[in-house]
Amino acid sequence: MAFIVNRKKLTLAEKLYLPAIFSGLAITWKHMKRALFGKGIITMQYPEEKWDKHLPEWYRGAPTLVKDETGRERCVACQLCEFICPPRAITIEPMEIPDGSHWRKVEKKPRAFDIDMARCIYCGLCEEVCPEQAIFLRKDYSITGLSRDQMVNHKDKLYEMGGVMNGLVIKWNEKK
């Protein structure tokens, strides 16, 4: 059903535009005067001031791999993250953990684990899907590189960035 909005009848002052123009000028003047004395400026001087402290709880940055407190790679190379990754940024090459290895209680670990940061869209699905809680999105920004190759994070780099994550796999307990 068509609904007709009746246009408001303008008063003479509104038709002349001028009062509105001057009040607009007054508003911008007020803002400028305030900003001129350094008040009310919301700009952050980036390289000197950082946003780190204000990063929100749900911030999603660069994905990284973590080890547990004993130094074991948490990733078991199940490749779920590789499959779910929408832009296909993750490439995993699994390997079997050889017999007699200290970590033989799981079967596989990644031989190579590459995340192409030029493709990553920071959706966090890899973190969401990981059964072992091995991949986490760091609170990280300003991810740069001079070439496409530099933008690919290899396994070593990922572990170095991720560091150690303590505690058990809590995902199944909390049922998020």
Place this chain on the structure above:
Amino acid sequence: MLTLSHYLMASGILFALGLAGVMLRRNIIIVFMCLEMMLSATNLSLVAFSRYGLVQGHANYQAQILVFFIITVAAAEVAVGLAIIVALFRAKQTTHSEDLNSLKF
């Protein structure tokens, strides 16, 4: 030495160019521009006459008044003429004088 005939000849050549354009070109707008050119050529000879035929040591301003009138009339003529050309283009989708061969449409 700069004589009156210099200016008259320049104005005559400009006029002749305009005339040639009117005869040779087939696009009405360009024909119209050439008409403008011819009007301006007459302006030049009028101003030259005003400068060479001094009245008590001053330029003859009556000639310049005539130039003023010519410019005004030319401007009015251009406005009307261009409006006619736009109307023609709406009706016939062309501005070529050869394609406009019927008096009524």
Place this chain on the structure above:
Amino acid sequence: MDDFSNFISHFFSPAAWTFLKTLGERLMSPIGFLIWTTFLKSTILLGIILGLVSYTVYAERRVSALIQDRLGPNRVGWQGLLQPIADAAKLLLKENFTPKNANYFYFRLAPKLVMIPPILVLGVLPFGSSLFGVQMTIASINVGAIYVLAISSISVYGIVLAGWASNSKYPFLGGIRSTSQMISYELSLALSIVPIFMVVGSLNLNTIVQYQVEQGWMIAPFWPQGMNWHALLHPAAAWQAIAAGMSLRHLLLWIPLIISFFIFFVSMFAETNRLPFDLPEAEQELIGGYHTEYSSMGFALFFLGEYTAMISGAGVITTLFLGGWSLPFIPDGSHGWVWGLINIGAFFAKIIALLFVFIWVRWTLPRFRYDQLMKLGWYFFFELAIVNIFLTALILTYVK
């Protein structure tokens, strides 16, 4: 003086000395003096204006930032003062790209045509009273005011040509808009200043400024001749001068002059494509309009042309309405070169104040719709300007 020249002459060979002497005589002869002072004035004025242009761009960015509670460019140099130089270097080093289907000759010609007319306008503006007896106008011609109008009416060609030669949709729309906008605002621009010519009785910009020195500025016509620096020492005299300025005729003439200032000011916004009327280059609708396809120096020339047009427009407004180089109580340059310099400074200070208003308005008002713009030009300003002329004529005829 003769001793001095004798002393100097020892350092030159006789032939060189005679050459220098004749050169000096040539330079001091009336025509030679005219030529080299004109050349010097043009060079200095052009230098000042181009410097002012780049810093207007900087000011535009800083002021817009402050109005929007931001900071703006503050990195290159102290408070970002070297930013214009960095920008210029960047633009010069970029690739000068020409689209494949553009008409090369006209595509390259257009930016130059945008740049030239505003610089030509500067030629007739009195930017100072006089310095060492040299009048601070490059060319004082008796049709100065119409010259300004005529030259600024040519400036549309560059924009139209850029739009057409780019062979692309958005620039083309920008060019078309620019022509019709220009035609509709030229009329009110020209008609609005007719009252000034009627009041002053001359088209020479120097005469108009001189009138304002004697009779008070056009937008505040309150002091006749008495308002000089002697009056400053005797406040009673200054008060008398102001009171003498408040004749009925002055007060009544104030009305049409304020109206014409208003029309001229608004039309100037349209003429220089500034924001409430920047339809030819509307970023949101036309992706930059006529200069969409330009890069590198071509783009820079469009930018420079726009800002030079702003500065010369502000100069014209200053000259016609704000008393040109004059300030109350400040004598002109014939009283000493210090006063001459102060007069030049006053002119540029007024220009800078006007430029600030231009920028301030740009970051406050939204863009007019196209039909609103046409309506404003044809239905409102045109009529108002004509009525204004009649009003002025009535006052001039009947109120003595």
Place this chain on the structure above:
Amino acid sequence: MQLTLFWFFSLLMIGFGAGVVVLRNPVACALSLVASFLALAALFVTLDAYFIAIIQVLVTAGAVMVLFLFIIMLLNLKAEERRRVKLSAMLGGGLIVGCFLELLSSTLSTSPLFSQPLPPLTEPVHSDVAMIGLTLFHSFNLPFQVIGVLLLVATIGVVLLSRQTLK
């Protein structure tokens, strides 16, 4: 000095004027005509007719030619394909133009009035704008009013013509 200026500007004017006739692209023609008019205005200045020169720039180059460009762009005229210029038209045109120029030059050689040098002006009392204004309103007041009416009629005519539907 004046002779140099005359040759410079008249050659410019005639060159660009020839451009209007020769060039194929309507926009190029219009721009060429603008340049020709600017040179013409400069010639007016060499004849000490400042007001006329400025009016020429303001009205013809600044308004009329902008209107032409606007119309050319509005109708989106492409460069016209080189239609064969009819030989008869060319010959006829050339003949008439040649006759005209011949007539002009023979006329100019008849009288010594045409070969007089530029007479010096006396120092004017009023500027030439004021003189034109005085002449216009004293001697030509009626024609001036008539021109005003003409402009009004032209305006009405244009408004009527540019209606969408012609009745």
